[in-house]
Amino acid sequence: MKIRTRFAPSPTGLLHIGNARAALFNYLYARHHGGEFLLRIEDTDRQRSTQHAVDVIFDGLKWMGLDWDEEPVFQSTRQDRHIEVVQALIEKGQAYRCYSTPEELAAMREKARAEKRPPRYDGTWRDRDPSEAPEGAPYAIRLKAPQTGETIIHDLVQGDVKVANAEMDDLILLRSDGTPTYLLAVVVDDHDMDITHVMRGDDHLTNTFRQAMIYRAMGWDLPQFAHLPLIHGPDGAKLSKRHGAQSVVEFRDEGILPEALCNYLLRLGWGHGDAEILSREEQIALFDLDGVGQSPSRMDYVKLAHINGVWMRRADDERLTNDVMTRLKKRDDVIINDEVRGRILALMAGLKERAKTLVELTDSAAFAGYKLPLTFTPKAEKILSSEGKEILKAIADKLAELSSFTPEDIDRVLRAFAEEKEIKLGAIAQPLRAAMTGTTTSPGIDLTLSALGKEEVLTRLRSVLEK
Numbered sequence: 001m002k003i004r005t006r007f008a009p010s011p012t013g014l015l016h017i018g019n020a021r022a023a024l025f026n027y028l029y030a031r032h033h034g035g036e037f038l039l040r041i042e043d044t045d046r047q048r049s050t051q052h053a054v055d056v057i058f059d060g061l062k063w064m065g066l067d068w069d070e071e072p073v074f075q076s077t078r079q080d081r082h083i084e085v086v087q088a089l090i091e092k093g094q095a096y097r098c099y100s101t102p103e104e105l106a107a108m109r110e111k112a113r114a115e116k117r118p119p120r121y122d123g124t125w126r127d128r129d130p131s132e133a134p135e136g137a138p139y140a141i142r143l144k145a146p147q148t149g150e151t152i153i154h155d156l157v158q159g160d161v162k163v164a165n166a167e168m169d170d171l172i173l174l175r176s177d178g179t180p181t182y183l184l185a186v187v188v189d190d191h192d193m194d195i196t197h198v199m200r201g202d203d204h205l206t207n208t209f210r211q212a213m214i215y216r217a218m219g220w221d222l223p224q225f226a227h228l229p230l231i232h233g234p235d236g237a238k239l240s241k242r243h244g245a246q247s248v249v250e251f252r253d254e255g256i257l258p259e260a261l262c263n264y265l266l267r268l269g270w271g272h273g274d275a276e277i278l279s280r281e282e283q284i285a286l287f288d289l290d291g292v293g294q295s296p297s298r299m300d301y302v303k304l305a306h307i308n309g310v311w312m313r314r315a316d317d318e319r320l321t322n323d324v325m326t327r328l329k330k331r332d333d334v335i336i337n338d339e340v341r342g343r344i345l346a347l348m349a350g351l352k353e354r355a356k357t358l359v360e361l362t363d364s365a366a367f368a369g370y371k372l373p374l375t376f377t378p379k380a381e382k383i384l385s386s387e388g389k390e391i392l393k394a395i396a397d398k399l400a401e402l403s404s405f406t407p408e409d410i411d412r413v414l415r416a417f418a419e420e421k422e423i424k425l426g427a428i429a430q431p432l433r434a435a436m437t438g439t440t441t442s443p444g445i446d447l448t449l450s451a452l453g454k455e456e457v458l459t460r461l462r463s464v465l466e467k
């Protein structure tokens with residue numbers, strides 16, 4: 001049997017990390033077993049579904065490197081098939097028309113509440129003769145759910161979970177406006193798409209019991225289910241805005257690399273010994289459902305940043321530079337051109353050692369393209385006192401004489417100058433750094449000057465000295 005998993009998001013405009021993790025697990029499971037990973041857009045809620053929301057899902061999955069097999073299925077295009085299955089259920093005597101009006105249903109719920117019972121449909125039309133139906137009145141179609149016994153799901157993560165059938169009512173398959181319900185559509189689509197494993201958040205567990213009833217009523221085999229624990233906030237409460245980023249787009253904007261997000265989401269709720277940093281190949285080789293825990297995970301933004309730092313150091317300098325340039329374009333204090341790009345690329349090996357996110361990396365690289373005159377932090381300002389300026393003035397003359405401007409050439413000049421003046425190298429590097437960056441941090445001063453290039457270095461020195 002070929003394993004076929006699917007990711008079935010509702011296009012709501014976000015790709016929540018809980019869903020993104022479900023997508024990752026489905027993807028890894030399929031790839032691990034040489035199976036297929038499919039995508040179904042559950043866009044039956046026409047009011048909420050927009051092309052933008054669909055694009056957010058496509059872009060997010062591509063960004064995470066979760067390539068899917070086959071054309072995506074749009075649930076909204078399958079309505080006729082969903083209705084066909086409802087007809088089949090009626091013919092099998094497994095579904096019936098329910099003429100209860102909204103008022104009657106509200107009264108039913110009210111009565112149940114008063115009697116402290118869960119609000120359930122009372123089965124009024126379940127066994128009533130259709131000839132008693134009010135002429136031309138609208139009706140919904142309900143599943144004739146089993147009323148005795150229990151429904152058991154052999155969940156691959158949660159173990160056996162069961163519910164007494166007496167606790168469930170006859171769910172609606174087709175609304176009175178003729179539209180299929182979500183519970184029905186998911187079952188029909190998973191069946192028709194030959195899905196063998198359904199992995200999704202454990203908030204869907206109650207849906208699964210109901211869906212199992214539809215499978216049984218149709219005489220279809222059930223797929224295997226794996227309900228994944230949810231991701232909570234660091235404090236154990238439901239993950240919300242106040243905790244921090246929640247959607248894939250937000251993490252991307254905050255400068256998290258996709259491989260870091262995937263690595264983190266995988267480790268959050270799945271483990272394989274002590275393995276912490278795992279490449280996609282390793283993830284595929286090792287992933288299985290045995291390693292998925294049963295309790296909710298807590299989002300740890302600090303750990304994510306740490307993992308991101310690891311992936312940043314492994315990332316290609318060209319790629320990081322391109323990302324930084326894209327982010328710098330949004331700022332108005334930075335010049336964007338090939339020269340600036342070249343400077344940042346030259347410094348990237350040093351810059352990426354220190355940054356935990358692409359946002360931090362961008363901030364630390366920005367000085368390479370600053371428009372002059374620079375603005376100075378108070379600390380840098382202090383370093384550029386008259387004494388600092390004296391040093392800069394003398395150094396400027398020495399640097400101006402250099403015909404080659406490699407880090408080694410610069411280092412040689414600075415050392416010779418320190419020796420000559422009997423001062424520490426730091427006493428030269430500090431004012432230089434302040435003059436070049438406006439701050440007190442940068443990669444090695446020789447690298448920094450070399451990357452900026454002789455002309456820019458002298459221009460920035462002049463700008464400070466004339467101040």
Ligand code: GLU
Binds near residue numbers: 199200
């Ligand atoms: N469309 C559902 C959701 O986004 C998922 C359904 C499923 O995975 O079965 O929550």
